[in-house]
Amino acid sequence: MPDLGSHLMFRSDDDRVFAPSTALRRELARSVYRVANGYPLASFGAADNHLHVELLADRATAGKFAHALMCSLHWALGLSVEFAPVRYKPLADQGHKHATLQYTLGQRNHHGVQSDPFMDACSLPELLGMRVLPTATISVVREHFPRLQRRELIRHLGMDALLPAADEQVELLVERGRHDLLRDAAAGAVAAPSLDGRRSEVAAARATLAQVLRSVCRPAVIGEVIQRRPSQVRYLTGCPPSEPLVRAVRLQIYQRLWLLEHHPELVALAPRRLPECGR
Numbered sequence: 001m002p003d004l005g006s007h008l009m010f011r012s013d014d015d016r017v018f019a020p021s022t023a024l025r026r027e028l029a030r031s032v033y034r035v036a037n038g039y040p041l042a043s044f045g046a047a048d049n050h051l052h053v054e055l056l057a058d059r060a061t062a063g064k065f066a067h068a069l070m071c072s073l074h075w076a077l078g079l080s081v082e083f084a085p086v087r088y089k090p091l092a093d094q095g096h097k098h099a100t101l102q103y104t105l106g107q108r109n110h111h112g113v114q115s116d117p118f119m120d121a122c123s124l125p126e127l128l129g130m131r132v133l134p135t136a137t138i139s140v141v142r143e144h145f146p147r148l149q150r151r152e153l154i155r156h157l158g159m160d161a162l163l164p165a166a167d168e169q170v171e172l173l174v175e176r177g178r179h180d181l182l183r184d185a186a187a188g189a190v191a192a193p194s195l196d197g198r199r200s201e202v203a204a205a206r207a208t209l210a211q212v213l214r215s216v217c218r219p220a221v222i223g224e225v226i227q228r229r230p231s232q233v234r235y236l237t238g239c240p241p242s243e244p245l246v247r248a249v250r251l252q253i254y255q256r257l258w259l260l261e262h263h264p265e266l267v268a269l270a271p272r273r274l275p276e277c278g279r
Helices: 022-036 059-077 094-105 137-144 150-157 167-175 179-188 200-213 219-226 230-237 243-262
Strands: 006-011 041-046 050-055 087-090
Touching (some): 006 094, 022 041, 022 059, 041 094, 041 137, 050 059, 050 094, 059 087, 094 150, 167 179, 167 200, 167 243, 179 243, 200 219, 200 243, 219 230
Antiparallel strands (some): 006 050, 041 050
């Protein structure tokens, strides 16, 4: 009987935290998807010091994938130590396959990790439309988990609902002066560390944020938020919008507003204490 797939677990020899910054957690996600091109990746999720992956392939294929991913993570995350031997667990049946999907996506909550409020080191953002990295994972999950419902995924965020932020909600962040959260929402939608630079995906995210702000802000305010000159604002607001990216940015903004209301310590500009919240 053909293999259903494997549950893989990665950790370093010294159990160090893989990605101790927002930028590195987003780079981790990019690395997984780069390697997963051509592989039937169902999900992945990192806690602080280990990474879980569900791959719907036979053991030999999983071994090739694991080797390529360790090489990629070494380079992308600047890891100076070797990986411990990868653990492989064969998927026994469809129930086990579904449970493994949920387990990988729930790593942040399962281990009480407070340093990844936006679920950057996980494939959940793609499955919810919050991030637009190139991947076939959505199609893999849609076909292999036909009973999976969106509400099952949203619960990993600790939220009852996830909707694109309305203009009034976007305006609320502007009024509160949380331009940082607006910029990071756009950067998070493309797994970029920030909106600085000229990479094509960063430029697209910057333009999308300008377009989202266009209906609630004067051009001068848009310039303050995206940190660009008036002439650049005019150009960016005139770019044709990408609907998936617009939706992703609005979903990211909605999540940040929810965190600001329910767990403000996780999105504080200058944290003064360690978080005590549970999700």
